[in-house]
Amino acid sequence: MANDTRELPAANDGVTRFLGGSPVAVAFRLVLLSILVGVVLAAVGFDPWNIIQSIRLLFQRLWDLGFDAVNWLWRYFLLGAVIVIPIWLLSRLFGTPRGR
Numbered sequence: 001m002a003n004d005t006r007e008l009p010a011a012n013d014g015v016t017r018f019l020g021g022s023p024v025a026v027a028f029r030l031v032l033l034s035i036l037v038g039v040v041l042a043a044v045g046f047d048p049w050n051i052i053q054s055i056r057l058l059f060q061r062l063w064d065l066g067f068d069a070v071n072w073l074w075r076y077f078l079l080g081a082v083i084v085i086p087i088w089l090l091s092r093l094f095g096t097p098r099g100r
Contacts, residue, residue: 019026038048045061046054 016022021029044058046058
């Protein structure tokens with residue numbers, strides 16, 4: 001009697017095996033995951049009623065953001081170069097000669 005093993009009814013249930021757990025637990029996880037993904041997609045700007053337009057708009061925004069980032073980087077480069085390049089040039093012209 002000590003070595004008797006009982007299989008739980010859910011262990012052989014085809015639906016439980018297909019879902020990967022009890023149907024209630026799987027449904028709960030799917031609801032939570034759907035809400036989380038929905039929040040992320042809403043933050044990106046997706047609209048569930050017009051998904052094709054939302055995807056097109058997302059790619060347009062990413063494209064624009066890429067060029068805005070290049071423009072932003074270029075402006076900071078120019079601002080820094082106004083100071084750095086003349087100082088570097090003066091230090092090269094008037095600096096002590098290095099060992100030759």
